[in-house]
Amino acid sequence: MDKEIELLHQFVDLCKRNPGLLHEPKYAFYKEYLESLGATIPPLPKKEEKPKEPEVHEDETMDEPEPPVELDMSGVIEGEKDEPLPMGDSGKEVSDEDLEKANEERNQAMEAFNEGNMEKALEHYTKAIELNPGSAILHAKRANVLLKLNKPNGAIRDCDKAIELNADSAQGYKFRGRAKRLLGNFLEAHKDLVMACKLDYDDVANEWLKEVEPNLPCCLTALIVFYSRQHSNIRSLDVNKSRIVDLMVDDCE
Template sequence: MDQYVALLKQFVGACNANTDLLHDPRLGFYREYLEKLGANIPPKTEKPKAAEPEKEPESASAQPQSEPEPTPEQTVPFPELDNSGVIEPDDGGALPMGDPSREPSEEDIEKASEERDKANEAFSNGDFDSSLQHYTTAIECNPGSAILHAKRANVLLKLKRPVAAIADCDKAISINPDSAQGYKFRGRANRLLGRWVEAKTDLATACKLDYDETANEWLKEVQPNVSFRTKKEREV
């Protein structure tokens, strides 16, 4: 829906700049719709008539008149690239990922579960720094859990650390190639970095693996910019 709203705004702007667009025969259906709603359509602007040339004496030879150049057709401008919400990449360094060679014991797994619960509670309370600490401890106890890496990535997004979030998502996907949340949060991180095509690919994959309303809304958000990029590349 957002991309259609953006196109409509562009069209209305073009009509404000040149009301003669509403008299285009192709837009007759739209003009009739506006008139049914009680809109007052401004009359089409009449072009001033060119002054008649003075008649030459009969003895002078008639000069051929050149054909006027056709006026280029008015077009609705294509939406511009929308970089709102894009942030600078973070450089806070890598987070502990745990020792992948160590097999977690039952005690480690139980500890990881306790830390995950504390992380979830802190996240619900908006204490993202504390949530990050608890997820990191959980990951160190059970580094082979894809869901823990994906969940920590979500916390990192809240802390405006998309680069670190991508590292966690990459880890989650390497552990579980079908990690829908790994793709979801990596797609969001790419969107925050202005990587529109990568964001669309990840978010579409997330929805395919396990449809999520939020992921779908994020996907709709990036699609207009992907279309803009594709159009520009075709023009080169």
């Protein structure tokens, strides 16, 4: 339920930034609901009028079906099924010697990364993590390498650890958001990338965020369907869209 409520919050946030979205026919029910509460919806900017096309008269008048809602799944990949990489001993007492060796491994990893040798970079970051398992930045850096290797599941595990070690790990949120986007988890990706930009704005994270945002409105229909199935008193999705919105708003309050 929390994910569905978060989706509604994010859709509302998107509407704040792009009020014109509410003028799309498929969201008319939500616009009508807001207006029933006394809200004023900004009008769409005027466009140049096009010549009217000849009217086509049909024998029967039928409601135009709403266009199917489709997510843009370009760039989505299947997650790898590799064994989890070593995370190091969380109870390890790190000595000065361990820190020195970990820094050496990190430097070699960065060098390999810059040369495009991701396998070697992965090896050195893993050694650095085993020497200094309490370093959030090492886990985040290894996650970035795993992304380059198209291993989003491993990247998510490292980012989870980075965030566990440091709740303000901007890179942890950034790379986890990217990994989730690659897996097609657009809602969670958006949430992480927003947090990454909030903690430490990054042009790359912002570009990734923009890449995810177009899919958010499409998720609203899925959310409505979810609520229609959760509440037994709603039998007709088409007739009861406003009722569903009422329920979603109640859950958010």
